Amino acid sequence: MERQRAFWLRTLGLTPFDVRNLLALYFATFIMRAAAFAGVAVMQHVVFPDRADALWKGLLFAVYPVAEITTVGYFGTLCDRSGRKRILVFAHLITAAAVFLFIVGIGLPANVEPYVIAVFFAMFGLGAAAKVASTLAMVNDHSSLENRAQLMAVFDLVTFGGLVGGFGFGFLAMNAWGWDPAFVLLLGGIGVTLSVIMIQFLVSDAKFTPAPPIGALGLLKVVFRNRDIIRLLPVYIPVVALYGYVLTFTDQLIAGQAGGRLLTSHLIAIVLAFGIPLALSLGISGRWSDKSRLRKPFMLLGLTCFGGLAILFSLATQPGGGMDLGLLYGWIPFIVLLAAGAGTFPPAALAYLGDIIDRSVSGTSFGIYSIIFGSGLIVGPILGGGLTQALGPLAFAIISLTLIAISGTAVLFLRESARSSTAASPSAIPSDPPQSRP
Numbered sequence: 001m002e003r004q005r006a007f008w009l010r011t012l013g014l015t016p017f018d019v020r021n022l023l024a025l026y027f028a029t030f031i032m033r034a035a036a037f038a039g040v041a042v043m044q045h046v047v048f049p050d051r052a053d054a055l056w057k058g059l060l061f062a063v064y065p066v067a068e069i070t071t072v073g074y075f076g077t078l079c080d081r082s083g084r085k086r087i088l089v090f091a092h093l094i095t096a097a098a099v100f101l102f103i104v105g106i107g108l109p110a111n112v113e114p115y116v117i118a119v120f121f122a123m124f125g126l127g128a129a130a131k132v133a134s135t136l137a138m139v140n141d142h143s144s145l146e147n148r149a150q151l152m153a154v155f156d157l158v159t160f161g162g163l164v165g166g167f168g169f170g171f172l173a174m175n176a177w178g179w180d181p182a183f184v185l186l187l188g189g190i191g192v193t194l195s196v197i198m199i200q201f202l203v204s205d206a207k208f209t210p211a212p213p214i215g216a217l218g219l220l221k222v223v224f225r226n227r228d229i230i231r232l233l234p235v236y237i238p239v240v241a242l243y244g245y246v247l248t249f250t251d252q253l254i255a256g257q258a259g260g261r262l263l264t265s266h267l268i269a270i271v272l273a274f275g276i277p278l279a280l281s282l283g284i285s286g287r288w289s290d291k292s293r294l295r296k297p298f299m300l301l302g303l304t305c306f307g308g309l310a311i312l313f314s315l316a317t318q319p320g321g322g323m324d325l326g327l328l329y330g331w332i333p334f335i336v337l338l339a340a341g342a343g344t345f346p347p348a349a350l351a352y353l354g355d356i357i358d359r360s361v362s363g364t365s366f367g368i369y370s371i372i373f374g375s376g377l378i379v380g381p382i383l384g385g386g387l388t389q390a391l392g393p394l395a396f397a398i399i400s401l402t403l404i405a406i407s408g409t410a411v412l413f414l415r416e417s418a419r420s421s422t423a424a425s426p427s428a429i430p431s432d433p434p435q436s437r438p
Contacts, residue, residue: 012147022142022151024202026158028195029135032092033162034169035191036124039099041170042181042188043117046106056114061381063118065244065374067125068132072370076133079363083205084134084141087363091130092199096192098123103185129370136366140354141206146290148354153286153347157279160346164275166191176264223365228356228417233372234410235299236349238403239306240376245384245399266325273332274309274339281343286351289344295352296414302345303408308338310400317396355417 014022079087098120105117136155143151166188173179223229289298312334316327328335350369357365380399387395 012150013144014142014147018142018206021204021206022139022154024198025135025138026154028092028198028203029131029155030158030162030165031191031198032095032131032195033159034166035099035188035195036095036127037163037166038170038173038188038191039102039185040124041167042106042174042184043102043121045171045174046181059382060114060118061121061244062378063121064125064128065377067122068129068377069125069371069374071126072129072133072367072374073364075130076137076364076367076370079134079137080361081210084138084363085199085203085205087130088134088138088203089196089199091127091134092192092196094123094130095127096189096196098127099185099192100189103182103189106182106185125374128373129367132370132373133363133367136350136369137363138203138206140357140359140362140366143354145293145355149286149289149295149347149351150283152350152354153282156346156350157282160275160282161279164271168271172264172267176267222358222361223368226356226358226365228415229353229365229368231410231414232349232353232356232368235407235414236369236372237376237379238407238410239303239345240373241380241383242306242310242376242400242403244377244380246380266329269332270325270328270335273335277336277340278343281340282347285344286347289348289351294416295348295355296411296416298344298348299352299411299414300408302342302348303404303411305338305341306345307401307404307408309335309342310397310404312338314397314400317394352414352417 075087101120101123102117105113105120107113108116139151139155140148170184170188173184174181285298289295312328312331313323316324316331318324353366353369384395384399387399391398
């Protein structure tokens with residue numbers, strides 16, 4: 001036991017309690033994300049499948065982030081006042097309910113189905129707001145400048161792994177294997193229910209300093225007075241907008257307007273060539289970022305490589321829509337290299353947010369991440385829907401390269417906060433004392 005304790009303290013500065021709590025939190029997050037995004041894949045497949053409806057599809061999917069943005073401040077302040085766990089349990093519960101209810105939404109009359117599904121997407125948004133505020137605040141409770149990027153890298157890894165695993169499974173189950181969408185949703189609902197049980201019985205609140213009683217609006221004002229947070233918005237929002245665009249129009253980007261069965265072996269090989277080096281890079285670059293206490297170089301490298309990937313995928317876009325998977329298959333070495341570089345962005349960007357916030361309002365502050373995410377998920381699908389409808393396959397190249405250029409330019413204006421001994425604290429609220437562990 002003492003040897004194990006010494007290993008975690010030496011490697012990541014964590015106690016055995018930290019390790020047990022974080023492992024349970026990460027695993028439950030992975031299961032929830034995988035199950036939820038399997039549901040998103042189903043909805044993308046069955047609602048507005050034609051390119052002529054691309055703009056309406058983007059508007060429908062925007063309900064999710066609108067609900068997230070409008071509620072995350074409330075959930076963040078609750079986390080700061082009364083702890084993270086109860087908000088975390090609520091997040092998983094409402095997501096489970098939304099996935100099960102999506103089954104009811106399939107097959108409703110065409111004039112009713114979009115409105116009912118919009119309600120379920122709003123439930124997803126509530127779950128996302130509560131999840132992001134509580135989970136990131138809980139991870140930050142366990143972190144310091146010596147391990148923050150590494151812990152955030154694991155959060156990115158389980159989130160990305162759940163998204164790719166769940167969304168990819170749902171996409172292949174319907175497009176390549178011909179599974180019934182309702183059955184895919186049923187499996188997703190069971191998965192989220194399992195994550196609720198894990199959170200309830202295996203995850204505990206780390207000790208934290210409750211926020212002073214200044215009201216929800218007061219806490220939000222404290223956060224938005226931080227100029228570093230304001231500078232971070234144009235870095236993150238374009239990246240998430242690109243993510244939202246790709247997520248919403250995966251069917252059309254990969255399979256094209258006609259849809260049909262895909263060459264599964266090529267698609268899986270391309271996904272693995274992208275996902276494995278990206279996942280490895282998250283952990284390795286996170287450790288390098290913590291050791292060097294630098295964030296900006298890693299963000300710039302990641303954005304450059306994201307741009308390279310966007311160029312590759314643009315070159316493989318066919319005139320009639322969809323990707324030439326055979327061509328991409330031949331470019332796998334380049335995909336591996338660029339994906340490894342792209343993995344340097346997420347942990348550095350999240351760690352930067354952790355560096356610049358005041359711990360006493362960390363739940364509210366990490367709600368900013370949800371606002372960033374939600375804003376991007378509104379801009380991406382709607383912008384992508386309009387341009388896809390107008391320009392067809394050319395829209396992907398225009399959108400991706402423009403958004404990455406905006407984000408990369410904004411990184412240049414960030415200050416390297418991790419180099420200082422303490423995080424920026426723009427408010428009059430004092431920082432909390434060092435965290436004690438059970």
